[in-house]
């Protein structure tokens with residue numbers, strides 16, 4: 001038996017009045033604001049309805065009602081990675097922003113977080129308890145989307161991906177049941193969500209490990225753009241051999257001249273290496289010596305409370321129009337460095353706000369114990385090019401230039417993608433190894449055979465190609 005979704009024109013009317021009235025249909029006064037994601041470049045989202053549940057029970061009622069009305073379901077915390085979503089005219093968009101909560105149990109080493117929670121709130125709560133969590137570079141990314149897609153932050157080469165720090169989840173599945181998933185309960189579902197994202201249900205809460213430290217040796221080194229040719233080869237060679245206690249990123253930044261940006265960065269083109277070392281000060285100093293030998297104009301590396309790392313990367317907060325492209329690199333020999341600098345360095349016509357390489361390796365290179373579907377990220381570097389799409393013209397130019405920058409690295413790409421950074425509609429199987437992909441499709445068939453749920457990177461049931 002198959003189900004074909006194809007809601008009648010007024011199917012979404014059946015949802016009206018649910019969630020205490022927080023359901024918006026096309027034409028309603030709240031519809032346009034509610035369908036707008038964090039990445040406001042993605043202004044085309046056209047859901048059949050947008051709903052803001054407050055409890056797992058309300059999520060369950062929505063799922064049952066959407067299914068009865070012939071609508072599919074997709075979920076968002078913030079819309080940081082909304083770009084891959086296609087036509088949503090027969091899809092209910094469930095936004096989790098009314099379900100925020102943070103509980104930290106430092107004795108058990110566990111955090112329990114509601115589905116709409118942003119990283120900043122968890123990081124601050126963790127710091128107050130003397131523990132640290134595996135957040136990423138942005139304070140306002142949603143904990144759920146980040147955690148379900150992988151989750152690579154400043155401790156990743158030592159402690160791995162956040163998705164593999166998950167210990168349990170509460171999920172509303174395709175028949176509206178509220179189920180628990182962990183290593184011992186619905187273990188196949190628990191495996192699949194850890195990398196398979198929103199394809200298996202609506203998660204209402206997750207639990208994950210916290211780590212028993214509250215400071216790190218962290219900061220940034222800054223050079224003028226003109227020194228990119230000098231700094232990149234040294235960093236690239238250093239990054240491959242560096243101990244797993246250090247995780248860094250290399251960026252070429254073209255910082256806009258906006259008044260809210262601090263003066264040393266505002267309106268300048270720069271090379272920035274930032275990151276964290278989980279080692280004592282003397283050892284951390286020794287690890288960073290080859291980079292400091294390049295005489296950065298600014299060096300902020302020092303021992304700091306871990307909560308400060310959530311803003312170390314200076315990621316934009318609040319709604320932002322952005323276009324991007326990404327690839328995983330197996331290696332970056334000197335020809336690759338030349339290609340990257342020709343596309344985005346000081347002699348190029350690049351207008352990219354960010355050309356970034358994140359350092360892989362260490363714990364990221366090997367499958368984690370009791371891992372989910374994304375057990376590790378093979379490769380030496382994760383490349384990411386981003387442009388601010390402040391106008392339609394800049395958006396078009398950004399789409400061209402981000403694509404060209406990543407295309408220039410094609411000879412060194414691995415053929416795999418890191419889906420959290422992938423903001424285009426693409427072949428989702430590129431996010432997984434072959435066995436994991438088949439198993440993800442099997443678990444999809446077992447739990448959601450008629451594809452009620454669609455993640456931003458969709459996983460089809462078996463036989464649905």
Ligand SMILES: Cc1cc2nc3c(=O)[nH]c(=O)nc-3n(C[C@H](O)[C@H](O)[C@H](O)COP(=O)(O)OP(=O)(O)OC[C@H]3O[C@@H](n4cnc5c(N)ncnc54)[C@H](O)[C@@H]3O)c2cc1C
Nearest residue numbers: 076077078079080081136137142145146152198203455456
């Ligand atoms: C500025 C910026 C900085 C970033 N930094 C990092 C970083 O350092 N490391 C890193 O790994 N990634 C990073 N990312 C990528 C980020 O992890 C992804 O964009 C992630 O998908 C965002 O999650 P979200 O919940 O905020 O976004 P959303 O767009 O709301 O969600 C993304 C997807 O997650 C799924 N999802 C979300 N909530 C639920 C739920 N409750 N139930 C079921 N499925 C759900 C859905 O499939 C949804 O389409 C960054 C992105 C940006 C824009």
